[in-house]
Structures are given as C-alpha cells and as structure tokens.
Amino acid sequence: MAGSCSLGWICIGTAAGSTYTYNIACxxxxxxxxxxxxxxxxxxxxxxxxxIENSVNVIExxxxxxxxxxxxxxxxxxDNLTDSYPQMSVTKTASPTNYRQxxxxxxxxxxxxxxxxxxxxxxxx
Numbered sequence: 176m177a178g179s180c181s182l183g184w185i186c187i188g189t190a191a192g193s194t195y196t197y198n199i200a201c202x203x204x205x206x207x208x209x210x211x212x213x214x215x216x217x218x219x220x221x222x223x224x225x226x227i228e229n230s231v232n233v234i235e236x237x238x239x240x241x242x243x244x245x246x247x248x249x250x251x252x253x254d255n256l257t258d259s260y261p262q263m264s265v266t267k268t269a270s271p272t273n274y275r276q277x278x279x280x281x282x283x284x285x286x287x288x289x290x291x292x293x294x295x296x297x298x299x300x
Contacts, residue, residue, distance in 0.1 A: 266285045
C-alpha cells in the first residue's frame with residue numbers, strides 16, 4: 176500500500192507499514208486545523224487481509240511549553256476491506272459446435288475475475 180498517498184506527505188520507508196509525516200509550521204492557540212491523508216489500496220493486497228489500520232500521532236518539537244495532556248495525541252482507525260476477494264468463473268465453448276470424425280475442435284476457455292482483488296497462482300485444469 177505504501178508508495179502512493181496524498182500530496183505533501185513525506186514517506187519514510189517503502190512498504191506497507193511505512194511512516195508518513197506532514198510538517199506544519201504553526202498552529203495558533205485556540206484554533207483547529209485538519210488535513211487529509213489518502214492512500215491507494217493496491218490490487219495485489221494479500222488475499223487474507225480484511226482490514227486496514229491507520230494510526231496518527233501529533234507532537235510538538237519541544238521548544239514550547241509541555242503538552243499537559245499527551246494521552247490525546249494519538250488516534251487510530253480500522254477500516255474493513257469490503258468485497259475484497261477474487262471472484263473467479265470459467266466458461267468453455269467449442270468451435271465448430273458440429274463436427275465429424277477426424278475433424279479438429281477448438282475450445283475457447285474464458286476465465287474472468289470479476290472480484291475486487293487479484294487472484295494469485297491461478298491454475299486451469
């Protein structure tokens with residue numbers, strides 16, 4: 176999942192679980208600000224994953240007064256991956272559909288994945 180997120184964020188790491196930072200110069204006393212953080216959920220996400228967990232921590236660099244309530248500086252969010260499974264199907268058609276002895280019949284095998292997750296190591300038998 177790492178490698179693709181909202182503009183302005185700096186990635187530290189190259190894989191899922193990487194840390195992203197966003198530097199804010201100043202938040203004036205008594206004000207509230209907000210920012211969006213968006214990620215692209217990779218289509219090759221491991222097939223047994225059912226959730227994405229994201230945590231955020233806000234800290235001040237220590238040059239100001241100490242934070243009187245550091246316990247509220249951390250928040251987490253867990254989201255479910257919905258319909259996040261492969262949905263394989265298969266069809267087979269023959270051409271020609273009418274044939275004689277010693278003729279060649281060609282079968283066309285179609286195998287779509289209509290799910291929302293890639294199917295890995297698929298075998299047709």
